[in-house]
Every structure is written in structure tokens, then in C-alpha cells.
Amino acid sequence: MNNCIVAQSGGPTAAINASLAGVISGAKENGFDTVYGAYHGIQGFMNDEVVSLNDIDTLKLRNTPSMYLGSCRFMLPTADEDADTYKKIFEQFEKYEIKAFFYIGGNDSMDTVAKLSKYAKENDIDVKCVGVPKTIDNDLCVTDHTPGYGSAAKFIATTLLEVSHDTAIYPINSVTIVEIMGRDAGWLTGAAALARNEYSAVPHLIYLPEAAFDKDDFIEDVKAAIDKYHNIVIAISEGIKDADGTYITAGVAAEDKFGHSQLSGAGKALEYIIKDNIDVKVRSVEINIPQRTAGHLTSYTDIDEAFDEGKFATEVAINGETGVMITINRISDFPYATTLGTTDVNDVAGLVKHVPREWINEGGNDVTDEFITYARPLIQGEVDLNFKDGLPDYYDIKHLTNI
Amino acid sequence: MNNCIVAQSGGPTAAINASLAGVISGAKENGFDTVYGAYHGIQGFMNDEVVSLNDIDTLKLRNTPSMYLGSCRFMLPTADEDADTYKKIFEQFEKYEIKAFFYIGGNDSMDTVAKLSKYAKENDIDVKCVGVPKTIDNDLCVTDHTPGYGSAAKFIATTLLEVSHDTAIYPINSVTIVEIMGRDAGWLTGAAALARNEYSAVPHLIYLPEAAFDKDDFIEDVKAAIDKYHNIVIAISEGIKDADGTYITAGVAAEDKFGHSQLSGAGKALEYIIKDNIDVKVRSVEINIPQRTAGHLTSYTDIDEAFDEGKFATEVAINGETGVMITINRISDFPYATTLGTTDVNDVAGLVKHVPREWINEGGNDVTDEFITYARPLIQGEVDLNFKDGLPDYYDIKHLTNI
Numbered sequence: 146m147n148n149c150i151v152a153q154s155g156g157p158t159a160a161i162n163a164s165l166a167g168v169i170s171g172a173k174e175n176g177f178d179t180v181y182g183a184y185h186g187i188q189g190f191m192n193d194e195v196v197s198l199n200d201i202d203t204l205k206l207r208n209t210p211s212m213y214l215g216s217c218r219f220m221l222p223t224a225d226e227d228a229d230t231y232k233k234i235f236e237q238f239e240k241y242e243i244k245a246f247f248y249i250g251g252n253d254s255m256d257t258v259a260k261l262s263k264y265a266k267e268n269d270i271d272v273k274c275v276g277v278p279k280t281i282d283n284d285l286c287v288t289d290h291t292p293g294y295g296s297a298a299k300f301i302a303t304t305l306l307e308v309s310h311d312t313a314i315y316p317i318n319s320v321t322i323v324e325i326m327g328r329d330a331g332w333l334t335g336a337a338a339l340a341r342n343e344y345s346a347v348p349h350l351i352y353l354p355e356a357a358f359d360k361d362d363f364i365e366d367v368k369a370a371i372d373k374y375h376n377i378v379i380a381i382s383e384g385i386k387d388a389d390g391t392y393i394t395a396g397v398a399a400e401d402k403f404g405h406s407q408l409s410g411a412g413k414a415l416e417y418i419i420k421d422n423i424d425v426k427v428r429s430v431e432i433n434i435p436q437r438t439a440g441h442l443t444s445y446t447d448i449d450e451a452f453d454e455g456k457f458a459t460e461v462a463i464n465g466e467t468g469v470m471i472t473i474n475r476i477s478d479f480p481y482a483t484t485l486g487t488t489d490v491n492d493v494a495g496l497v498k499h500v501p502r503e504w505i506n507e508g509g510n511d512v513t514d515e516f517i518t519y520a521r522p523l524i525q526g527e528v529d530l531n532f533k534d535g536l537p538d539y540y541d542i543k544h545l546t547n548i
Numbered sequence: 549m550n551n552c553i554v555a556q557s558g559g560p561t562a563a564i565n566a567s568l569a570g571v572i573s574g575a576k577e578n579g580f581d582t583v584y585g586a587y588h589g590i591q592g593f594m595n596d597e598v599v600s601l602n603d604i605d606t607l608k609l610r611n612t613p614s615m616y617l618g619s620c621r622f623m624l625p626t627a628d629e630d631a632d633t634y635k636k637i638f639e640q641f642e643k644y645e646i647k648a649f650f651y652i653g654g655n656d657s658m659d660t661v662a663k664l665s666k667y668a669k670e671n672d673i674d675v676k677c678v679g680v681p682k683t684i685d686n687d688l689c690v691t692d693h694t695p696g697y698g699s700a701a702k703f704i705a706t707t708l709l710e711v712s713h714d715t716a717i718y719p720i721n722s723v724t725i726v727e728i729m730g731r732d733a734g735w736l737t738g739a740a741a742l743a744r745n746e747y748s749a750v751p752h753l754i755y756l757p758e759a760a761f762d763k764d765d766f767i768e769d770v771k772a773a774i775d776k777y778h779n780i781v782i783a784i785s786e787g788i789k790d791a792d793g794t795y796i797t798a799g800v801a802a803e804d805k806f807g808h809s810q811l812s813g814a815g816k817a818l819e820y821i822i823k824d825n826i827d828v829k830v831r832s833v834e835i836n837i838p839q840r841t842a843g844h845l846t847s848y849t850d851i852d853e854a855f856d857e858g859k860f861a862t863e864v865a866i867n868g869e870t871g872v873m874i875t876i877n878r879i880s881d882f883p884y885a886t887t888l889g890t891t892d893v894n895d896v897a898g899l900v901k902h903v904p905r906e907w908i909n910e911g912g913n914d915v916t917d918e919f920i921t922y923a924r925p926l927i928q929g930e931v932d933l934n935f936k937d938g939l940p941d942y943y944d945i946k947h948l949t950n951i
Contacts, residue, residue, distance in 0.1 A: 157713070157714050157717060185718075185719055189719075209713070210710055210713050210714075211710070211713035211714050211716075211717060212713075212717045215716070215717045215718070215719065216717040216718055217718070218718070299938055299939075302938070302939055303844050303939055303940060304838055304842075306939055306940065306942070307613055307614070307837075307838065307841040307842060307843055307844070307940075308837055308841065309945075309949075310560070310612070310613050310614035310615075310841055310843070310942065310945060311560050311613075311614050311837050311840070311841040313614070313618070313945050313948040313949050314560060314614060314615045314618045314619040314948065315588075315618070315619055315620070315621070316588055316592075316618065316948075321837075339938070339939070340939070342939075342944075343944065343946070344944035344945055344946040344949055344951070345945070345949055345951070346949070346951045373950065374949070374950045374951070375950055430834070430836045430837055431833070431834070431836070432838075433833045433834070433836075434710075434711055434714050434724075434833055435707055435710065435835075435838070437714070438710040438711065438713055438714040439707075439710060440710055440713070441706050441710070441845050442844050442845065444938070521937070521938065524938035524939070525937070525938045526938070527935055532930055534924070534928070535702055535705070535742070535847070535924065535927035535928045535929070536702075536705055536706055536709055536742070536743070536745075536927070537706060537709065537710075539709070539713065541745075541746065541747035542712075542713060542716050542747055542748070543746070543747040545716040545717065545719075546712075546716050546747055546748055546749070546777070547776065547777045547778055548747065548748070548749045548777070
């Protein structure tokens with residue numbers, strides 16, 4: 146038998162199931178007998194949470210947000226540290242007669258792909274391990290961009306456009322701070338700039354983690370923007386930091402087991418700074434969970450690319466590649482054109498791609514036209530979603546719930 | 549000349565411009581020469597912020613969220629208190645040869661309609677004053693429901709459905725609290741129940757302002773829900789109160805000039821209660837501004853009714869009625885059928901329609917089937933929105949902004 150298995154790891158995006166649908170479609174086209182799915186990532190695979198995905202409705206799946214297979218947050222130890230885990234995983238590969246393993250995830254998941262492919266090579270085991278990228282954060286190296294980002298960017302830009310309609314109605318000075326996800330990289334927050342059009346300059350100010358945040362400069366920026374625009378909107382990343390690298394937050398930063406700081410309250414912190422220094426009505430809001438799971442408003446470009454990457458991963462495995470991640474290479478901005486490729490997964494695992502400093506203006510309070518040119522093509526196109534009884538008709542996730 | 553004028557007041561909804569489009573269409577059909585619009589409500593009218601709306605593209609306008617004409621928060625004094633203001637307003641009516649005034653707003657705006665129509669009658673001035681209801685809160689009396697509510701309810705239910713996909717992915721116990729708008733009435737929060745389907749019981753618990761919140765009961769509710777469902781979602785209104793009527797909030801409640809308490813932090817307050825009493829991962833999020841301005845996901849039923857109510861208001865004025873608000877009367881739930889009517893605006897002004905206590909379960913932690921039957925028809929149907937360059941193609945609001 147020539148079977149394959151696919152799993153998902155890390156946090157949700159609106160496009161990750163499109164990649165799953167692509168893997169399933171590609172696996173069938175490329176001659177795999179059974180395409181298995183493991184629930185809850187590599188952990189669920191070890192626990193035999195394995196199902197056949199051969200009968201999945203891939204059309205419906207590709208428009209469903211978050212992760213049909215569930216997820217895990219599991220940092221695979223090295224084989225030296227924990228031989229038993231590797232023994233278990235490769236026993237599972239043998240049990241299900243798996244020839245290819247596809248892991249859809251971010252840079253932590255690519256670390257898993259790197260370690261498993263290394264182990265397979267060293268032990269002469271024929272299981273190809275291929276990473277399929279996903280993250281709303283768009284912070285994976287080598288690839289031009291990452292599936293999930295375009296849809297999140299479209300939702301953020303649309304929300305900011307709608308916030309511009311919300312804030313413009315009163316003829317009084319006011320400040321609205323919109324906090325956007327992004328611990329280390331400002332790709333999502335920068336996408337707020339896509340909201341600007343011929344009638345709205347919202348967001349008037351943009352702060353990313355890649356440019357040091359200075360409180361005094363910020364107060365001057367806000368005063369100048371109020372003078373010019375009266376009711377202003379500020380887009381900030383949850384991960385903005387001062388010149389010393391200290392997060393700007395009203396809360397306490399703790400660390401999770403991957404070493405990521407758990408932030409809350411950058412928006413609140415700036416709200417307090419304004420309240421203390423400028424006599425103006427101010428509020429802060431977070432876009433929060435919807436920016437990563439709003440399946441009702443996705444980018445067709447993003448969903449289509451996510452599907453294609455999943456499908457391409459099966460071709461790559463059939464062609465004998467392992468220890469690689471699928472990449473998107475941009476050929477042209479206008480017209481937007483890309484090709485798919487692969488990269489050594491070690492060039493991605495555990496690394497972060499930042500917004501280039503030259504794509505942020507000198508004052509550190511806006512993105513440049515280069516950023517806009519980069520991001521604009523990724524939000525193009527809408528998905529024709531089915532609705533049932535007034536709500537999006539998503540693929541059921543009964544297997545993950547308890548009803 | 550036989551002109552009319554329309555203005556908007558209070559907070560935004562995704563349907564209020566549909567009512568404006570309806571007024572414009574109806575005014576033309578019903579023989580008004582010019583349909584004027586006043587920017588920034590009755591205040592802008594006094595300041596001569598008056599434009600002709602005869603050339604407005606009503607099709608595009610009806611799909612644009614928030615308020616094309618801008619808004620004001622202005623509590624009209626009585627004529628006894630401030631004769632000059634009335635003199636000014638009725639001079640403006642005369643100047644623009646206005647025979648009918650349409651005010652699209654909530655219960656504060658209906659107070660303005662009541663006072664102006666009373667003054668006109670008492671002074672034998674032929675200006676008909678008609679209120680067109682709008683509020684996401686759905687708390688206006690007499691009418692079955694209020695334009696703006698259905699779209700907000702659809703956005704909330706969709707968001708909760710998407711949150712269910714987001715929370716289900718990890719096989720660990722967790723609590724997600726979703727705070728929804730609604731100071732006094734739980735209509736919006738109750739709409740979260742529409743998210744439930746054959747694979748998801750989200751939200752597992754629902755707390756409205758109409759049922760007294762008890763901390764100890766809440767802790768027991770949450771423990772039981774975690775035992776049964778593991779990762780649970782709780783929908784709460786920003787305005788939940790204890791048996792003494794004290795708001796449950798982590799912040800400080802102040803009062804605005806209408807006597808509304810400015811709340812923040814009911815979600816945070818429950819988050820802290822859980823953290824202090826249950827050993828479980830917990831987070832709280834707010835749906836915030838998008839629930840009232842998400843023009844990208846509206847209810848066709850709502851937008852269509854909002855338009856029809858605006859149009860009907862012009863017929864009502866032509867037929868000589870004044871001091872009334874348009875109402876929707878429900879004929880049947882299945883199939884959903886309604887008629888339009890009018891009510892004395894004094895039966896609406898300053899009053900609040902609460903969710904009936906019998907539409908909340910005995911334990912005060914969920915809505916009943918009666919609520920679902922009521923709310924479900926209001927979120928039906930989607931609007932075919934135009935997009936431009938990846939974003940919704942809304943009507944420009946250049947006249948309200950400063951670019």
C-alpha cells in the first residue's frame with residue numbers, strides 16, 4: 146500500500162483547510178491509496194487519532210475556516226533527547242503504511258518536519274516529510290508570503306474601512322486605536338493600510354514591531370494627526386516594542402513554552418498614554434479571533450493558493466523530495482503572477498521573517514508604497530460561500546466537539 | 549415647493565443607510581421636489597449643513613454601513629426650556645420649504661421627533677415629523693424588531709460559529725468569553741444562540757442583562773459546562789447586572805449625558821472570576837465595533853426591511869401623519885411575514901424594550917426556543933455586495949472626512 150497522512154498544527158487561519166483540501170485532492174490524483182488525516186497534529190497521530198479522508202467533500206472543506214483536523218502545540222524533542230517518541234511515530238507510519246507525511250503549519254511545525262525527515266533519512270526509512278506553510282502572521286522565511294495571510298489581511302483592511310465609516314460620523318476630535326495580531330512581525334498590522342481609499346485616510350497612523358516605538362514621538366504623531374484629520378484611527382501591532390525591545394503593554398508579559406511572550410493590552414497602553422497627555426476622546430479595540438477565523442470574508446487569491454500548495458506538496462513527495470516546505474515565488478506584482486517551489490525546511494524552522502525596515506517610513510508611523518504593492522494582490526477576489534439558514538455552511542467539526 | 553429633509557442620529561448600524569436610501573426613493577416617488585439631507589443630525593440642520601440627495605445612487609447607498617449623513621448626540625430641550633432652538637429649527641424648515649422631516653434613529657431620536665411634531669401642531673405649522681427606527685440593540689418598543697438588529701445578529705451569530713471552529717481545535721479544557729453590545733437589553737447577545745448547529749453547542753452559556761447575574765451560580769454553570777463540553781464559549785452582554793442592578797464590570801461605570809452607563813470590562817470581570825475559582829485556561833474577547841458596522845456581512849431581510857421602512861415613511865408623511873414612528877408588525881414566523889405600520893412616537897421615545905424574562909431559561913444562562921423562533925428569520929438572506937480592489941465598494945463619505 147502507498148498511503149499518506151496529513152495533519153495540522155499551530156493556530157488557525159481561514160485558509161488552512163484549503164491546503165488540507167489540496168493535499169486530499171492531490172493525494173488522490175497522484176496515486177496514493179488512502180489519504181489519512183491525524184486529528185490534533187503529531188500528538189494525535191501517536192495516539193491513533195487517524196481517519197481516512199478519501200471521502201471528504203474538498204469543495205466544502207476549502208471554504209471552512211480554522212482546522213478540520215484540530216491542532217496541537219507540541220515541540221518535538223530531538224531524537225537524541227527522546228528516542229521513544231521517534232520510535233512511536235515511525236511505528237505509526239509503518240502501521241498505516243505511510244509513504245508521505247504532510248504537516249500544515251507555521252515555523253514550529255516546520256521544525257517537526259525537519260526533525261522527522263532527518264530521522265527518516267538517517268534510518269533509511271522511506272517516508273517523505275513535506276511542510277505546507279500556513280500562518281496569518283506571514284512570518285515564514287524564503288516564501289514570498291504564507292497562506293492564511295491574504296485572508297486575514299483582507300478581513301483586517303475591510304474592518305478598518307468599516308471602522309472609518311463608524312468613526313467619521315461625529316464632527317468631534319477622537320482617537321480609535323485598533324490592535325491587530327502580530328507578536329514579532331508587522332505584516333498583519335501593515336495590511337490595515339490597504340483600507341485607505343479616495344475618501345478615507347484610515348488608518349492615519351500605523352505602528353509595527355519592526356520600528357522602535359517612542360512614546361514622545363507617538364504623542365506628537367497623534368496631535369498632528371488630530372489637527373489634520375480630527376477623528377483619527379491608529380493601527381498597532383500587539384507586539385510593538387520600544388528601542389530597548391521591551392513590549393509596550395498595559396498588562397504583564399509572560400512566556401509560553403515556545404518562548405513567545407503572551408501579550409495583551411498594547412492598545413490599552415496607548416489609550417492610557419493618550420488619556421494622560423492629550424485632551425481627546427479615545428478608545429481602543431482589538432480585532433481579535435475573527436482576523437484568523439473569519440471564513441465568511443476570505444481572499445480568493447489566498448484560498449486558491451492555499452489549495453494549490455497543498456496539492457503541490459503531494460507532487461513534491463511523489464517526486465521524492467523530503468525535508469522541504471512548499472514556497473510561493475512571486476514573478477510579478479502587476480499582473481500578479483507566482484510559481485510554486487520548495488525550500489529546505491531548515492531555512493524556515495524556528496525563524497521569523499520581519500517586515501523590511503525600508504518598507505516602514507522614516508518616522509516609524511506608517512508603511513511605504515512598497516508594502517502596499519506587496520500586500521494588495523494578496524487580498525484580491527472573493528469566495529462564493531454557501532449559506533444555510535442565515536449562516537455560512539461550513540464543514541462540520543463534530544469529531545472535535547463533544548455533542 | 550414641496551421639499552423634505554432627512555437626517556440620522558445616534559450610533560451606526562449596517563442598515564441605517566438602507567433606510568436613508570428608502571426615504572430618498574420614496575420621496576421621489578411620492579412627489580417631493582427635493583429630498584434634502586442634513587449632515588450631523590438636527591444640529592447640522594441648524595448649522596445649514598444641508599445638501600440635496602436627489603442624485604444619490606440609492607442602490608450603492610443601501611449596502612454601505614454606518615451613516616452617510618453623519619450623526620449627532622443632541623438631546624433636544626423642550627420648547628419651554630429653549631424657545632430659540634425651536635425658532636431656529638422651524639426657520640430652517642421654512643427656508644428650505646420643508647413639508648416633511650424624517651429622522652432615522654433610536655429612542656433618543658424619537659424624543660426629538662415627538663418634540664418637533666408637538667411644536668409644529670401647537671403652532672399650526674405644516675411640517676410632518678416621522679421617525680424611522682434604527683438600532684442594533686433592538687430595544688425600541690411597539691415595533692416587532694428594529695432595522696439594524698438583523699444584520700448585527702447575523703454578524704454575531706456568524707462570529708460565534710467561527711469562534712466555535714477556532715476553540716474546538718485543541719483537546720484541552722478552555723473557556724472563551726465573548727462580550728457583546730447591549731447595555732440594557734439582551735437582544736444582541738441572545739442572537740449568539742443562532743450560531744448553534746448539528747455539530748456545535750457554541751455558545752454553551754448565555755447571560756443577558758434581563759436575568760440577574762449571580763457569581764456563585766455562574767461558577768457552577770461554567771464548571772458543569774466544562775465537564776460536559778471541555779472547551780466552552782460563553783456569550784455575555786456588556787450590560788449584565790447582579791440582583792441589585794449593579795453592573796458586573798472590571799472597570800468603572802460613568803454616565804454620559806443621556807444617563808447611559810459607559811461600560812467596559814464585563815468580559816474581563818468574568819474572566820477574573822473564572823481565573824480565581826476554576827483551574828482552566830480562559831480568555832475574553834469583545835466583538836466590538838464590527839457588530840454594528842460590518843457592511844460586508846449583512847442580513848438581506850434586514851437591509852430590505854430598512855429600505856422599505858424608509859420608503860414607507862414618505863408615504864406616511866404624504867398621507868398626513870406626524871409624530872409617528874414606522875413599525876414592523878409580524879404576521880407569521882413560518883413563513884416569515886410582516887406588515888408595516890405606525891405608532892405614536894411617544895410610545896417609543898425614551899423607552900426600552902427588554903427581552904421577555906420568559907424567553908430566558910429558568911437558570912438565567914440561556915435563551916429559550918421562543919427567542920430563537922423570533923430571531924432566526926431576521927438573519928436570513930445575504931446581500932450581493934460589490935467589491936473593488938479586494939474591499940467592499942461602499943459609498944464615499946468624503947463630506948464627513950478631512951481628506
